Amino acid sequence: MRSAIAVAAQAPCPARVLAALLMVLAGALAAPAWAHIGGDGFLGLDVTGEGVRGEWILSLAAGARAAGLDMAFAGDADRTGWLARHGDAVAAAVLASLRLTRDGHDCEPAGAAVKPHEDSNYLVLRFALRCAPRGAGELRLRDVAPVDDAAMGQHVVRLREDARTQLGLLDARHRALRFTLALPARGPLFRAFVRDGMAHIAMGKDHLLFLGALLLPAVLRYEQGRWHPRQRLADVLRDTLKVVTAFTLAHSLTLALAVLQMVWLPSRAVESAIAASVLLTALDNVRPRVTCRRWYAAFGFGLIHGFGFAGALTGLRLPDALLALALAGFNTGVELGQMALVTMLLPAAFALRHTRYYRPVLLQGGSALAIVWAGLWLAERALGLQLLPPALA
Numbered sequence: 001m002r003s004a005i006a007v008a009a010q011a012p013c014p015a016r017v018l019a020a021l022l023m024v025l026a027g028a029l030a031a032p033a034w035a036h037i038g039g040d041g042f043l044g045l046d047v048t049g050e051g052v053r054g055e056w057i058l059s060l061a062a063g064a065r066a067a068g069l070d071m072a073f074a075g076d077a078d079r080t081g082w083l084a085r086h087g088d089a090v091a092a093a094v095l096a097s098l099r100l101t102r103d104g105h106d107c108e109p110a111g112a113a114v115k116p117h118e119d120s121n122y123l124v125l126r127f128a129l130r131c132a133p134r135g136a137g138e139l140r141l142r143d144v145a146p147v148d149d150a151a152m153g154q155h156v157v158r159l160r161e162d163a164r165t166q167l168g169l170l171d172a173r174h175r176a177l178r179f180t181l182a183l184p185a186r187g188p189l190f191r192a193f194v195r196d197g198m199a200h201i202a203m204g205k206d207h208l209l210f211l212g213a214l215l216l217p218a219v220l221r222y223e224q225g226r227w228h229p230r231q232r233l234a235d236v237l238r239d240t241l242k243v244v245t246a247f248t249l250a251h252s253l254t255l256a257l258a259v260l261q262m263v264w265l266p267s268r269a270v271e272s273a274i275a276a277s278v279l280l281t282a283l284d285n286v287r288p289r290v291t292c293r294r295w296y297a298a299f300g301f302g303l304i305h306g307f308g309f310a311g312a313l314t315g316l317r318l319p320d321a322l323l324a325l326a327l328a329g330f331n332t333g334v335e336l337g338q339m340a341l342v343t344m345l346l347p348a349a350f351a352l353r354h355t356r357y358y359r360p361v362l363l364q365g366g367s368a369l370a371i372v373w374a375g376l377w378l379a380e381r382a383l384g385l386q387l388l389p390p391a392l393a
Contacts, residue, residue: 041122041154043170045100047139047161051107051131052100055124058155061390063114063123067093079120087114095127101140102131118267120384121393141168142176154199156312165322167192169199189322190329197333200312201341205392206274206377207305208341213281213370214243214298215345216363219353222288227363229353236350239294244342246295250302251309252331258310259327268381270307275377277301282370285363309334 041058064071067089091112100107112127154171159179168177201207218240220227230236257263318326352358376387
């Protein structure tokens with residue numbers, strides 16, 4: 001009996017893409033959940049009559065660094081045990097780094113607790129702060145130590161007061177945020193979602209690597225067992241537009257369905273499938289098997305990437321009144337980030353396509369690197385291993 005992979009390889013092109021997606025999801029759905037976190041962490045603040053309640057999702061490495069502790073883990077269970085032993089110290093150190101003022105008066109800690117996150121590389125700190133009496137004014141967040149180091153990346157901050165929601169981005173270059181305790185204008189809030197979408201695509205190594213693997217062969221054509229340079233820029237632009245449009249339509253569809261809670265997939269399955277999409281696309285660059293239009297693959301795998309993008313919005317727990325604004329702004333930011341990548345990559349690839357180095361070094365060598373990287377991602381995400389340093393995971 002022929003294997004499922006052999007059958008998929010000989011099926012018509014759309015069927016091959018669908019078969020690959022189904023095989024990836026079937027294997028990943030058997031695993032426990034894996035959370036997709038927007039940016040490198042999330043800080044949610046809820047204004048109350050007594051002060052502020054918060055939930056901070058950040059990496060274990062950031063928590064250990066804040067508390068001055070060493071980390072050496074053998075697996076997921078070891079991480080859970082480490083957090084149980086050092087949770088109080090981590091909670092105190094992380095909360096001490098959070099400096100929040102209301103109308104110029106410092107907010108004081110009023111309780112904190114740490115628990116494991118479903119992604120064992122992260123922790124969840126839930127806390128309460130006592131602040132100045134509730135009223136109009138501003139809430140200022142400044143100098144958050146665990147993200148001072150540029151290696152810690154970027155945190156999404158969500159402030160919620162009754163039905164009002166405001167967003168901000170916090171990183172090593174932007175160490176202070178100021179929120180006005182009043183209903184924000186829709187324009188600034190839309191721009192905040194656009195910035196979040198651009199940041200998400202810029203930091204999404206798996207999404208960028210997938211797009212890069214799709215675009216590298218765009219300046220070539222595969223005929224008689226070899227890659228040949230394309231002669232006309234118009235042909236390259238036309239096919240690239242089809243690929244990018246297919247990817248955009250697909251991930252926009254599943255992003256909306258996921259954020260509106262109409263369709264849900266286990267996040268570990270989604271993350272594993274995203275890694276597999278990079279792996280399969282890069283493999284096809286090295287040993288081409290998909291001889292049909294590549295936009296089929298872009299659309300099929302874009303459906304999976306949309307669920308990955310959705311994690312950045314669903315984690316914000318937005319009220320229903322803001323969902324349409326959030327989807328429009330965030331998706332706009334993602335598309336702007338994608339177009340920036342295409343604008344940078346495509347002209348350079350077209351200029352270099354005739355050189356002796358493009359096919360063996362950039363296409364084959366770059367795709368081989370992507371295969372190794374995505375293979376390690378897939379093993380980590382599907383099996384709960386830690387094989388890559390945090391900067392590459």
